[in-house]
Amino acid sequence: MKTFKLISLQIVDGTDLIDVELDDGLIINKEDEKNTWLLEAYTDKSYYEFFQKLADENKELLVQVVITKKENEPVAFETTVHSVRQLETKMSVLLQGTLKRTKKDYAELLLGTLLQSGLAGDELLHEFKEKMQNRPKIPASKKL
Incomplete structure (x- = not known):
């Protein structure tokens, strides 16, 4: 497994991007046979209902992230919400998915x-x- 810093997270909604403001985050390449990645975002509780609804529906979610440095180009992942947890003042959302190769x-x-x-x-x-x-x-x- 390889772990990287998650710099930014955006939800792709058609041709629009919805920014999810991060307090912190990490991304893990599990390096398994299914090419699975885990994305964990620590963010404001205001996103809780949005992500919880997606988790309940087990809906596929296309996200775009920047990894390690803000100068890096964004990459897209096809994900599902694996878990949503409320913390004292923030929340954690764990996404699981695969890298979407773009040409x-x-x-x-x-x-x-x-x-x-x-x-x-x-x-x-x-x-x-x-x-x-x-x-x-x-x-x-x-x-x-």
């Missing part, structure tokens, strides 16, 4: 998004360079 990296996703918005030529180049610096959020699973 597009951030630069390709960004370029596709800019092209879809109608940019071309020097304007496209300028926006691309600017957005590669500040990295706006784009769902890793977005199909272009």
Whole structure:
């Protein structure tokens, strides 16, 4: 098993991303035959009902995370909520799932998004360079 720091967690809802504000988190690659990963997020109790409902429904959840450093590109996981626990002032949610391999990296996703918005030529180049610096959020699973 390998353990990493969970830097950010986002729920993919169609083409939108829902940020889950983390107090702390970790992600574990179990390195088993099913390629299972565990994601544990410590967050505010305001998310309790949302995650508990998903756990009760055993609903599959597509999430996007950044691992180890905020500069890293996000990766997508297909997960289910394994457990939700209330702590004194916070809560813990444990997700279990598999890595969703995407064929597009951030630069390709960004370029596709800019092209879809109608940019071309020097304007496209300028926006691309600017957005590669500040990295706006784009769902890793977005199909272009």
